[in-house]
Amino acid sequence: MASTGLVRGMGSFFKECAHPSSRWSKCPHEYTIRYRNASGRQTEESGFTTQELAKSRLAEVYHARKSSPMSVHKAELIKKYGSMQFAAYTADWLKGQRHQSPTTLRNTESTLKNHLFPAFASRRMGTFDHKVVEAFITEMERNGVGLAAQTNAFIRLKTILSDAHRLGLYEDSPMKGVRPPQYDPARAVIPSVPQLQSIRTAGDDVFRLVAELMSGCGLRNGEAYAVNIKNIVADDVYRVREQVNQATKSYARLKHRKANEYRDVPLPTRTRHAIERYADTYGTVDGYLLRNPKDITLAMPHHIITTQWRKVKASGLVDIPEGMVLYGLRHFFASNCLSNGIPITDVAEWMGHRNVQITFTFYRHLMPGSISHAAELLDLGLAA
Structure with missing residues (x-):
């Protein structure tokens, strides 16, 4: 036909x-x-x-x-919103997000300010297509933006452009066929043991404690900033209960967890001693060790550590592998676990991933020779 x-x-x-x-x-x-x-x-x-x-x-x-009235209405919407700048359209869109929690709204505003507005603030809404979105993702990757931040920016942009698509601004959604930001194992730069030892002795005592918690217990940045001595539930177990939210600068529930949910992680002796030593030296506030230096009643903001990390890298005095970010300390924890034969299901639970498939996707490359080793064991069995 x-x-x-x-x-x-x-x-x-x-x-x-x-x-x-x-x-x-x-x-x-x-x-x-x-x-x-x-x-x-x-x-x-x-x-x-x-x-x-x-x-x-x-x-x-x-x-x-x-x-038809429907087509005429659609044409009016295209005329009104198609020429509107992204920043202005987003301001209107935000007014309709009253159902979102205050934390979600703050995170959205942070993503807009730090990622979307610098790229699109003055762009006309009618000019978005898949090539524009693809170029944006590529630019974030080129600038070394973390995967979590890339994903948040992608989701927010998708939500806003989907809203515009429903209004009829586009024949096809600008997001159609666009692949979301993907984790690239090659970008996960992990320090060696000697390099980790060098990093652990850099910066001030606050930085050193965070480095111990991330590399020793696998805590995320915000989880390490919320360290509390009351969370040592056994000599070898630390209970992760909350994190410092980067946008709100306050304590919040864990990622992928409901309020009051927690996860227990292994607590190496070295890391426990680091926590106790810091508490003995500087004291605590309701058990919390790290506080805002300008107001100890508040949680410690993220920029305190990120600023130190930049200074440590810029000094050239510490052996840091090329391309490593602070999150590489958490990657070290996963690498240390998997290379020592700890089941990936346990590592997934300790890392706080939604499911083991995420852990496998992130850290499969940290299990070198696993197939070869399996072949050797199978050969032994077959020869018996």
Whole structure:
């Protein structure tokens, strides 16, 4: 079955017979037309004896659809919002997000400020397409933006552009076919044991304690900043209960956990001694060790450690592998566990991942030779 296209959006006509289109004018079969009705559903009509009648009907349907109240309204929306700048459109969109929690709104505003506005603030809404979105993701990767931040920016952008798509600004969603930011194992730079020892002695005591917690217990940055001596539930177990939210600068529930949920992680003796030594030296506030230096009643903000990390790297006095970010200390914990034969299911629980597949995707490359080792064991079994 062949078909012939008309003006874009008008539809097409064809014959349900074996004759090529070059023979349609002479074959006796009737024409069928196909078009989208006012509600967007694909519709077919048949019984047209000539090509001119088929085209005439398509034109009639097309113009009726274009002049329908729904189409006129859509055209008005495109005119109003298509030329609107991203920043202005987003301000309107935010007004409709009242159902979101205060924490979610703060995170959204942080993502807009730090990632989306620098890239798109003045861009006209009608000019977004998949190439624009792809270029944005590529630029974040090139600038070394963390995967979590990339993902948050992608999700927020997708939500906003989907809202615009529902208004009819785009024929196809600008997100169609765009692959979300992906974790690249090659970008997970992990320090060696000597390099870790060097990093653990850099910076001030606050930085050193965070380095101990991330590399020794696998805590995320914000979880380490919320360290509390009361969470040592056994000599070898630390209970992770909360984290310092980067946007709100306050204590919040754990990632992928409901309020008051926790996870227990192994507590190496060295890390426990680091916690106790810091508490003995500087004291605690309701058990919390790290506080805002300007107001000890508040949690310690993220920038305290990130600023130190930049200074440590810039000093050139510490052996830090090229491309390593602070999160590499947490990667070291996973590497240390897996290389010592600890089951990946346990590591997934301790890392706080939603499921073991995430852990496998992130850290499969940290199990070198596992297939070869399995082949050796199978050979031994077969030779028995």
